[in-house]
Amino acid sequence: MSEEEKKSVLLEIKDLKIEGYSDEKWIEIVHGIDLTLHRGEVMGLIGESGAGKSTIGLAAMGFTRDGCRISNGTVLFDGMDLTTATRSERRALRGSRIAYVAQSAAASFNPAHKLIDQHTESALLHKVNTKVESEEDAIELYRRLRLPNPEEIGFRYPHQVSGGQLQRAMTAMAMSCRPDLIIFDEPTTALDVTTQIEVLAAVRDIVDQFNTAALYITHDLAVVAQMADRIKVLLKGDEVEEADTRKMLADPEEDYTKSLWAVRSFKREQKPPPPASETPLISVKNVSAAYGPVKVLDGVSFDIYRGQTVAVVGESGSGKSTTARCITGLLPPFEGEILYDGNLLPPRYQDRTKDQLRQAQMIYQMADTALNPKKTIGEIIGRPLQFYAGLRGADLKKRVDQLLDQIELEPSLYYHRLPSELSGGQKQRVGIARSLAAEPSFIICDEVTSALDQLVAEGILRLLDRLQKELNLAYMFITHDLATVRSIADVVVVMKEGKVVEMGPKDEMFKPPHHEYTDLLLSSVPEMDPDWLTNLLESRGVDNIGEAAHEKKT
């Protein structure tokens, strides 16, 4: 600790208050935050959505988004107060002394310019380097960040480079002027676990090599545990507590922090396998499917039994959602068949009977876009009741009320509300009620918790689990989050590039020996142990992480 304090202070935020403009008045969204960051130190800012993490991160650059303003406090960067600095003074700092790495590199790189031209822009603008020097430096940074073909990759356009590579290229771009401070705003949230490791390792390396200070913003505790020296926990624009990473993990003081730490405790026992004589409720047999000429599923087979949860895991592009589209009949497979309770289902949903359609329902990842914003909650849940059960008037209202009770939303309060008046978790609950309204025997949950904060996500998982017990539902749970799988699955199906690479009961799947790919996936999920990344990198070897390991094992 004493050594930490010897380092000079780089960034000092005092009593920072930020207001946002909504409904024609200014509302305070950050309520007086203090933050001190020393040179070369990495501080993790964590909290749920709406905690004000990104707003504070941007304020550290003297930047507020449209509709926000800093109403109080000071942001001292190396002695200069950014809240009172002139525009050109702040502009001179940005990119050269404070750099920013955004959540989605795919959206934050300009699609019209080559990567290297965007890389050199800051250096040229701030007259740090000439174009040629800066390009050479970019290639060197690409090499240090272990990007494939460092000589050539910069001359590609953003759409020609994969998500994980883009994220590393963006980290390289942030380093282009060797800043004193980098703000990382959820840089790995949009990535698959195997890709995330690469980016984490790259970020940590480069921050170490150049002794750069960083603010690392994330909602993922396990990630922040790998990256940060100190952690600050935020809740709705207030600080909850701040401590050294190890102390914070081992011994959090506040109840809120403890509740965050405890999230991953929800775990349901695996149910006993069904008797061999039982007919599977849904049977996917040797299904192959394609989008146009591109084959995306190749001979996929698995069974789902009544009352059981089958978790389908894999990285993006592995064919998880496509399998769901085949089961629901949205995408007719060109080969193979889907059986429901032993009977063949027509491949196209247009050819299925109302009863067949009713039996398989879906809950979507983005509750925001899956609910019609112009309909009230009562109408949204009532629609399948009218369509499948033909309910009208008082019967309909009564049934909708029952369903709202089931998803733990008070009917009198929510019946007439619009989706925009609900929180993310509540919207997802409405999505669940809508699928239950059809009285299905089988529900496909497509990444239903991945857009939600962990506490809210756990509430949804508990609700789904309770409903499964009450109604003997079968779930197909599509996810890339292995923690979710661990908590709710009975059977795990691992998919990769359109094929099932391994499947089995959860308890067996989480115990070695695994299929190599399952092993890679499992070992790539960050753990709360702050030494996890270091140990993993040692055991895998630096050239053998993430995508590189992925390619070696295929």
Add this chain to the structure above:
Amino acid sequence: MGGVLPLIGKRLLLGLVTLLVVSIIIFGAVELLPGDIAQQILGQSATAETVAALREELGLNRPAYVRYFEWLGGAIQGDFGNSLANQRSVAEQLGPRFANTLFLAALAAVISVPLAIGLGVLAALYRNSVFDRVANAVSLVSISSPEFFLGYILIVFFAVQNQIFPAISNVTPDMEMGERLYRTLLPAITMALVVTAYMMRMTRAAIINLLASPYIEMARLKGVPNSKVITRHALPNALAPIINVVALNLAYLITGVVLVEVVFVYPGVGQLLVDSVTKRDFPVVQACCLIFAATFILFNLIADVGAILSNPRLRHPK
């Protein structure tokens, strides 16, 4: 570039099909007009025999589809038949006038396109400033005023009260370039006023639309000054809608000249069209319409291809 060529080929083919459909509609519309062409030519006093003889001579007794294909076949080879009014070849009459119209349109385009895009970029850069508001208000006024009205106003100010420009733009083929430019300037400015407003507003909107993108925020966080954020980061991505509105307005410059040409008595296709309609000179009307249609389709095609080429995803496939 491999991915782009088939796309462009497809658009080209669709353009040709559209042109064919339009040619059927033009021919059909003229067919449907009440009255008999032979009767029209000879007037009310003609005897039944002379009308019948003329019908025979013009081939009007044959079925419509036969005449359509004859006309289409000729049109493809540049032969639009002969004028009913003066028996001269339509193509011969149309050629120099079309060149005049193109000259007027080109001059209007040279004035309006850089002006519109420049003003649009400035309006986006200084949005909600006094400049932006004035530019918006002026452009709204010029969009809302019919071009013949604008033309007369310009004549009043620049030809009658201050005799800077001639009120009548009568150009002749043997005129020198400077003189020709001078005489064409007033109608060109009239046209430019109308289209500049559209293109400017679209450019401004297309750029502002992109300002909420994460990559614009990223550029600002890299310390890029505002003017460069607009020109280097927003403009290249706003090109597709801008190219579209520019191409459509260029097409309008050629096809929409009718009124302006009449106001300034400019010897272009528009004036010929108006004259021919009053004289019921159908071959000329058909030819003018077909040329306008072809121009419109061509510029739509250019807009499509331009939009495709402005997309880096299509220019540089994976």
